[in-house]
Amino acid sequence: xxxxxxxxxxxxxxxxxxxxxxxxxxxxxxPEALTDAKFDYGELTLTIAAxxxxxxxxxxxxAGYNFLDDLTAVDWYPSSPRFQLSYHILSxxxxxxxxxxxxxxxxxxxxxxxxxxWPSANYYEREVFDLFGIHFEGHPNLRRIMLxxxxxxxxxxxxxxxxxxx
Amino acid sequence: xxxxxxxxxxxxxHMVINMGPQHPATHGVLRLVLEIDGEIVVRLYxxxxxxxxxxxxxxxxxxxxxxxxxxxxxxxxxxxxxNLCYCLAVEKLLExxxxxxxxxxxxxxxxxxxxxxxxxxxxxxxxxxGALTVFLYTFREREDILRIFEGLAGQRMMNxxxxxxxxxxxxxxxxxxxxxxxxxxxxxxxxxxANLLTGNPIFRNRLKSVGYLSPADAIALGVSGxxxxxxxxxxxxRRDIPYCGYxxxxxxxxxxxxxxxxxxxxxxxxxxxxxxxxIQMALDGMPEGxxxxxxxxIVLPDREKMxxxxxxxxxxxxxxxxxxxxxxxxxxxxxxxxxxxxxYYVVSDGTAKPYRVHxxxxxxxxxxxxxxxxxxxxxxxxxxxxxxxxxxLGEIDR
Numbered sequence: 001x002x003x004x005x006x007x008x009x010x011x012x013x014x015x016x017x018x019x020x021x022x023x024x025x026x027x028x029x030x031p032e033a034l035t036d037a038k039f040d041y042g043e044l045t046l047t048i049a050a051x052x053x054x055x056x057x058x059x060x061x062x063a064g065y066n067f068l069d070d071l072t073a074v075d076w077y078p079s080s081p082r083f084q085l086s087y088h089i090l091s092x093x094x095x096x097x098x099x100x101x102x103x104x105x106x107x108x109x110x111x112x113x114x115x116x117x118w119p120s121a122n123y124y125e126r127e128v129f130d131l132f133g134i135h136f137e138g139h140p141n142l143r144r145i146m147l148x149x150x151x152x153x154x155x156x157x158x159x160x161x162x163x164x165x166x
Numbered sequence: 167x168x169x170x171x172x173x174x175x176x177x178x179x180h181m182v183i184n185m186g187p188q189h190p191a192t193h194g195v196l197r198l199v200l201e202i203d204g205e206i207v208v209r210l211y212x213x214x215x216x217x218x219x220x221x222x223x224x225x226x227x228x229x230x231x232x233x234x235x236x237x238x239x240x241x242x243x244x245x246x247x248x249n250l251c252y253c254l255a256v257e258k259l260l261e262x263x264x265x266x267x268x269x270x271x272x273x274x275x276x277x278x279x280x281x282x283x284x285x286x287x288x289x290x291x292x293x294x295x296g297a298l299t300v301f302l303y304t305f306r307e308r309e310d311i312l313r314i315f316e317g318l319a320g321q322r323m324m325n326x327x328x329x330x331x332x333x334x335x336x337x338x339x340x341x342x343x344x345x346x347x348x349x350x351x352x353x354x355x356x357x358x359x360a361n362l363l364t365g366n367p368i369f370r371n372r373l374k375s376v377g378y379l380s381p382a383d384a385i386a387l388g389v390s391g392x393x394x395x396x397x398x399x400x401x402x403x404r405r406d407i408p409y410c411g412y413x414x415x416x417x418x419x420x421x422x423x424x425x426x427x428x429x430x431x432x433x434x435x436x437x438x439x440x441x442x443x444x445i446q447m448a449l450d451g452m453p454e455g456x457x458x459x460x461x462x463x464i465v466l467p468d469r470e471k472m473x474x475x476x477x478x479x480x481x482x483x484x485x486x487x488x489x490x491x492x493x494x495x496x497x498x499x500x501x502x503x504x505x506x507x508x509x510y511y512v513v514s515d516g517t518a519k520p521y522r523v524h525x526x527x528x529x530x531x532x533x534x535x536x537x538x539x540x541x542x543x544x545x546x547x548x549x550x551x552x553x554x555x556x557x558x559l560g561e562i563d564r
Contacts, residue, residue, distance in 0.1 A: 041258050041497045067385055069500065070509050070526035086511065088498050088526070092385075092399065095406045097498060120388030123534050131222075146218040146563060155223050162227045 006040040013037035017044065021091075022098050025063035026056060036101075045099045050111050053102050057087070057117045065091040065098060071114065071124035073132045077158040082106030083134060087114070104134065113139040131156040180208055185548070187216050192552060193290060194559030196533075205545050210537040217563035225523040229489030230256055231330055233523060238324040240525060241561040243286050246272075246279035246315075247503035249328035252523075254409055255499035255510040256330050259492050262461055266453040268332040269411045274345060274448045275318075275328065276410070276501075277441040281352070282311045283504025283556075284438050291431070291553035292363060295372045300362050307355050314344050331465035332458035346449055349442045356438055363431075373427040377539040377551035380425060387538065388531030391506020392437060393555050396422045396429035403502035410501075414451075415444045427554035434556075464490050489518030505529055505556055527561035 007013050014037065017023045026034050026046065033056055036047035048056045057068075070088040083104040090097050102111060113136035114121035125136045126145040133154035136142055144151065153160055180203050187195035195216035201209040221240060225233045237248040250272055257264060289304035312322040317338050319327040327334045363369050379389065384397040394401065402419040404412040420436035422429035458465045466485055467478035484490075494516040500509040506528025513522040532555050539551045 040495055041261075043497060045496070067390075068388060069390075069507065070498070070511060070524070072511060072524040072526075074496075074513050074522045086496070086498075088509065088511065090500070092401045092406075097407075097500070099496075099498065118388070119386050120531055120534060123530060144215075146215040148215075155220055160223075162223055 006038075008038045008040070010034065010037045013039055013044075020044070021063045021094060022046070022060045022065055025059050029055070029059045043097065043099060045101055047101045047103065050102050050104055053085075053087075053100065054112045054114060054117060056100060057089070057114055060089060060098065060100070061117060064093045065089045067092060068114065068118040068120050068124075069097065071121055071128065073128045073134055073156075075132060075156065075158045077106070080106065083109050083132065085111065085128070085134070108135075109133070110135040110137060112137050113142075115139055130154070133157065179203065187213075193557055196552070196557065196559055196562075198536075198548070200545070200548070202545060207540045207543055207545060207548060210540050210548070212533050212536060214533070214559070214562050217559050219564070221564050222523055222525070225520055227519065229518050230492055230520060231485070231489065233520065234329055235324065235326045237525075238326055239560065240564055241283075241503070241505070241508075241527065241558050242323055243558055244279050244283040244504040245323060245325050246275040246328060247283075247501060247508060249326060250276050250410065251499055251501045251503070251508050251510045252512075253328050253330050254501065255497050255512045256492065258497045258499060259495055259512060259514055260330070260461075260464065261493075262331055262459050262464065264332060264459055265456045267455045268457045268459075270448050270452050271333060271337065271457065272328055272410050273412065273415065274445050277445045277448075278311050278314065278345070280441050280504045281438055282308055284434050284441075285311075287434065287504075287553075287556040288359060291556070292369070294549050294553040295369055297363060297366065297369055300359055303355070303359060303362070307352065310348050314341070314348065317341065317344065329465070331461055332456075336457060342449055342452065345445065349445050349449075352442055353439060356435060360435060370428070372547075372550050373431060373554070375426050375428075376543065376547050377427045377554060378425050379535055379539050381423075383535065383538055384425075387535040389506070389535050389555075390528050390531065391502065391504075392433045393430055393532060393535075394506065395420060396433045397425040398423040403500055403507055407500065409499070415447050417444055427550050430554045430556075491516060491518050492520075500526075503528065505558065505561070506532065525561075525564060527564070529555075529557040529559075530562045533557060533562060 007016055033049050033052035034046060035049050038045045067090040069090045072086055074084040076082055081103040085102040087100040088097055113125055125139055128134050129142055130144040130146050131154055180201050182201050186192040186197040197213040199211040200207055221236055234249055237252045238245040241248055285304040285308045289301035292300035315325050316322045319325040379397045381398045384394045384399055400421050405419055417440045420433045422433050462481045467482055471478040472482045492514040494514050496513045498509055498511045500507055509526035511524040512520055515521040540548050
């Protein structure tokens with residue numbers, strides 16, 4: 001595997017990728033929404049302001065990124081901002097993935113639900129709600145999906161012990 | 167335990183019934199809450215989580231190489247694809263060069279694993295419809311594949327044979343000949359299954375025009391793999407975003423625009439024939455060389471070297487006791503497994519244990535489309551539709 005080029009930071013990525021369909025679409029819509037960007041391991045990551053994520057998803061969807069492949073979270077405890085949401089979006093026509101990233105605070109993390117853009121986000125968001133305790137506003141059925149309803153805590157948070165509470 | 171709730175707005179004449187989690191046609195521990203009007207399905211709610219073992223959390227407490235055996239257990243019908251996807255993701259982070267022979271063998275194994283997965287689908291799907299004979303036939307061929315895997319890895323189902331940096335060990339001397347022997351006869355076996363099912367009027371009537379899914383719905387609901395292609399979306403990860411050297415194997419991607427259970431059956435049958443062609447191409451061009459990457463700090467040394475060379479012994483000791491550090495970063499690797507697009511999202515913080523491993527498994531997303539496919543149809547069609555989308559509960563609940 002040859003060494004991939006790495007670009008860190010919004011300015012560097014914009015210089016190289018201004019013609020990229022997803023980047024161009026987001027810049028044409030609202031350059032303010034794109035707060036950070038990086039390109040490493042051949043993958044493009046765009047950090048979007050939390051309140052703009054659904055609009056940004058609509059914009060990249062119109063730019064040909066038509067398939068929400070995956071949605072998950074990472075807990076960066078004890079760093080701040082604590083939570084990261086990663087949306088992996090595939091384009092069947094461009095044959096390429098992009099990753100949209102949203103950073104959320106540890107206190108009462110809430111973000112708008114993606115189900116209005118891609119109905120497939122329904123289960124993914126329920127999973128993130130169940131295992132990370134992140135709330136999705138406007139989700140049609142935000143209940144625990146893996147664990148029993150009466151379960152306490154959110155196991156994939158880093159302050160939850162691997163062997164559980166005993 | 168999830169409670170059996172009466173969905174809001176259920177009408178008086180509607181009945182709410184429970185199907186599963188121990189129902190034989192739900193392929194595991196899937197539980198469906200169905201609201202029915204007579205025999206017509208009005209609404210359908212899957213209840214999942216009965217097999218949830220917290221594998222993603224377990225991964226965070228293991229070294230990178232210790233995660234490989236966990237991946238087998240997620241989709242136990244397609245083990246090599248799981249290993250492959252995880253290893254490709256970690257190798258991307260490590261920027262590791264994999265030797266040619268290991269890459270080609272991985273393709274052979276991934277395709278055999280796909281055949282394994284499709285054979286179980288065909289057998290159980292036909293059995294759900296009532297054609298029990300096919301089940302016995304497909305499990306006969308599956309046994310051949312499992313024997314090949316057993317000779318290779320010592321394990322029939324949980325192989326863990328694909329490792330970070332290559333393969334676990336040299337394949338046995340008769341491995342290629344055994345695979346060749348298997349694919350020499352396998353196309354005839356597919357004809358045999360088709361002969362039992364394709365012309366069978368009961369099987370046809372149970373599948374034709376049942377469980378329709380439009381291409382737009384397939385994309386919106388996250389359906390991937392054979393069900394997506396049966397709905398007319400022309401996309402296959404192996405062809406469009408090649409990984410593991412798939413760009414060297416030209417093959418035909420079957421598409422159908424019917425979007426019903428019958429289309430899914432036809433697409434998978436053609437896919438099996440294409441897999442055989444890919445295996446044949448890989449066997450014909452199999453290069454010589456090592457099967458492990460030249461990275462002594464990451465790949466375990468051969469047993470012989472470990473016992474005779476001081477340096478190899480030190481590396482062995484270090485890898486087993488301390489693991490190996492992986493550069494910080496995040497990668498997403500997608501592959502085409504038997505059931506659809508499998509994706510591994512690996513986040514590293516620079517230590518020897520993964521900071522986060524997330525698995526995107528096709529069955530989890532495909533299950534969301536079940537209601538769309540079953541709504542307004544007879545209750546008996548639910549069984550046909552579940553069989554046709556080919557789900558494994560291990561990968562839904564993880």
